[in-house]
Each structure stands twice: as structure tokens, then as C-alpha cells.
Amino acid sequence: MDDLRIRPMTTEDLAAAERISDDAFYELDVATHVPGRPRPERRTPERSAAWVARSARFLESDPGGSWVAEDASGVVGFASSARREEVWFLATFAVEPGRQGAGIGAPLLEVAVEYGRDCPRWMLSASDDPRALRRYHRAGLRLHPQMTLTGTVDRSTLPAVSGVREGTPEDREWMDELDRRLRGGPHGPDHDSLADSTSLVVTAERSGYAYARPDHLAVLGARDATAARTLLWECLARSGDRFEIGHVTSANGWAVEIGLDTRLSLSTSGFLGLRGMDPPAPYVHHGALL
Numbered sequence: 103m104d105d106l107r108i109r110p111m112t113t114e115d116l117a118a119a120e121r122i123s124d125d126a127f128y129e130l131d132v133a134t135h136v137p138g139r140p141r142p143e144r145r146t147p148e149r150s151a152a153w154v155a156r157s158a159r160f161l162e163s164d165p166g167g168s169w170v171a172e173d174a175s176g177v178v179g180f181a182s183s184a185r186r187e188e189v190w191f192l193a194t195f196a197v198e199p200g201r202q203g204a205g206i207g208a209p210l211l212e213v214a215v216e217y218g219r220d221c222p223r224w225m226l227s228a229s230d231d232p233r234a235l236r237r238y239h240r241a242g243l244r245l246h247p248q249m250t251l252t253g254t255v256d257r258s259t260l261p262a263v264s265g266v267r268e269g270t271p272e273d274r275e276w277m278d279e280l281d282r283r284l285r286g287g288p289h290g291p292d293h294d295s296l297a298d299s300t301s302l303v304v305t306a307e308r309s310g311y312a313y314a315r316p317d318h319l320a321v322l323g324a325r326d327a328t329a330a331r332t333l334l335w336e337c338l339a340r341s342g343d344r345f346e347i348g349h350v351t352s353a354n355g356w357a358v359e360i361g362l363d364t365r366l367s368l369s370t371s372g373f374l375g376l377r378g379m380d381p382p383a384p385y386v387h388h389g390a391l392l
């Protein structure tokens with residue numbers, strides 16, 4: 103511990119940070135696995151590459167937001183965060199398994215939070231790790247339980263949906279304006295990371311948007327619950343064998359209703375950590391890009 107050094111993350115650190123995050127989250131997923139839910143899996147090479155690409159973008163957009171902890175053995179932990187106008191968010195935070203609970207995370211989170219000090223709003227999506235929750239509480243965030251809905255969609259329950267179309271990069275401007283109202287800042291450069299791994303659907307009247315894949319909803323923002331419902335139904339209609347709606351707060355009862363009505367299973371999973379704001383709605387946040 104004596105030789106522990108906290109320094110800004112560089113592109114040379116990305117591979118080590120990716121390995122630490124995969125190891126740390128896999129071990130946590132195994133330790134907290136709920137019977138009946140899909141078994142934890144290691145990241146696929148495709149997901150590892152997407153993780154590195156996303157983190158590399160943070161180094162470009164927010165050079166002061168990502169930090170590593172290093173000792174004689176090399177990089178042992180990291181935190182990456184970003185500012186989008188009024189909102190600061192923590193994207194990822196992990197310490198090598200075996201080194202956790204020994205005071206490495208505390209100084210890392212301190213420097214990441216310092217980067218967001220001037221932002222009136224803070225957001226992060228916390229795992230169920232009690233060490234993480236303790237750190238976030240001590241940093242001044244309020245923790246709101248998150249719900250997850252998973253399973254196979256019963257298509258016979260889906261209503262016919264109209265007024266939605268594929269989104270394009272031209273939609274980003276009004277989506278950013280909507281996100282300013284919903285959470286205090288646009289997704290801005292994060293649209294590229296979202297578009298890399300998901301498809302975008304929007305309402306024709308520009309009242310909401312959703313990034314999703316056939317197996318999960320990544321993020322959904324809308325002007326009102328009617329637009330939010332329409333978009334979620336559309337994502338469910340495009341689902342494959344299994345679909346997951348994660349990161350649902352109690353402020354978004356419309357998403358719980360739809361998930362249960364389409365026969366998905368409801369459980370709790372992690373927390374939305376906030377400071378200076380209430381849980382956004384109608385909004386289902388992204389785990390790392392919030």
C-alpha cells in the first residue's frame with residue numbers, strides 16, 4: 103500500500119483497466135448470483151473491445167475524469183467519469199479482486215468526484231457490492247434501488263405500435279435537448295458509444311428515443327409516459343429469445359407495469375446513486391453512460 107500512486111489514466115492503461123473490470127464484475131456477479139437468473143459470464147471479445155473503445159472516448163472527451171491506482175505490481179484499480187454540462191457521472195470503478203476492501207478505491211473515487219465537483223448533478227449506477235455502496239454513501243450520493251425485468255416476452259400481450267421510426271445521427275440534437283431536461287446534460291459524445299453496440303428508435307414526433315439490442319434496453323428517454331410506453335413496446339417487439347430491462351427506478355412505474363404485463367420477471371439489482379437531483383423520469387438510464 104505504501105507505494106500506491108493515483109495518476110491520470112492514459113491509453114496505455116486501457117487493456118489493464120479492461121481486465122480488472124472484467125475480473126472484478128465477474129467475481130461480483132458470481133458472488134451475488136440469484137438462482138433462476140442467467141449464469142454470470144465472462145465478457146466476450148466483442149464486449150471487451152466495445153468497453154475499451156468507450157473508455158478511450160472518455161479519455162478524449164474528459165481527460166481529467168479517468169484515474170488509475172498503481173503500485174509496484176502495475177495497475178490495480180481505476181475509476182472513469184465524465185461531465186456533460188450540468189451532470190457528472192461515474193462510468194466505471196473497480197479494484198482488482200484480492201485487493202478490494204483495503205483502501206485502494208477510496209482515493210480513486212475521491213479524484214474522480216473532484217472532477218465533477220462543479221457539476222450540480224451527479225449520477226452513477228452502483229452494483230450490489232457493499233464496498234461500493236459504502237464509498238458512494240460517503241461521497242454524498244443518495245442510493246435509490248434499481249429494478250430489473252428479464253425473461254421471454256409474451257408477444258400476445260404487446261399492443262400494435264405506430265409513430266416510431268429508426269433514429270439517425272440527425273436526431274441527436276433534439277435528443278440532447280430532451281436529456282438536458284431529463285438529467286441535466288446531453289449524451290453528446292456518448293451517442294457514438296451507444297450507436298456502436300445498439301440500434302436507435304425514436305418517436306416520429308420527437309418525443310422520445312430508445313437505444314436497444316434484441317437482448318436488452320440500453321437507455322430510454324421520453325417527454326411523457328405515453329411516448330416512453332410506445333418506445334418500450336417497440337423494443338420488446340424487436341426482442342429475441344430473452345430480453346432485459348435493467349436500471350428501472352420506482353419513479354418509472356410505467357416500465358415495471360409493461361415488463362410485468364409482458365410476463366418478464368421482476369427483481370432488484372443495484373442502486374442509482376444521485377446527488378443534486380431526483381431519479382429522472384420517464385427515463386431508464388444506461389449503466390455506464392447514465
Ligand SMILES: CC(C)(COP(=O)(O)OP(=O)(O)OC[C@H]1O[C@@H](n2cnc3c(N)ncnc32)[C@H](O)[C@@H]1OP(=O)(O)O)[C@@H](O)C(=O)NCCC(=O)NCCS
Nearest residue numbers: 196197202203204205206207208228229231232233234236
Ligand atoms: C467497489 C470497489 C471499486 C471499491 O474499492 P475498494 O478498494 O474495495 O474500496 P475501499 O477499500 O477503499 O473502501 C471500501 C469500504 O467498504 C468497507 N467494507 C469492506 N468490506 C465490506 C463489506 N463486506 N461490507 C461492507 N463494507 C465493507 C471498507 O471498510 C471501506 O469503508 P471505510 O473506508 O469507511 O472503512 C471494489 O470493491 C470493487 O472493485 N468491487 C467490485 C466491482 C464493483 O462493484 N465496482 C463498483 C461498480 S458501481
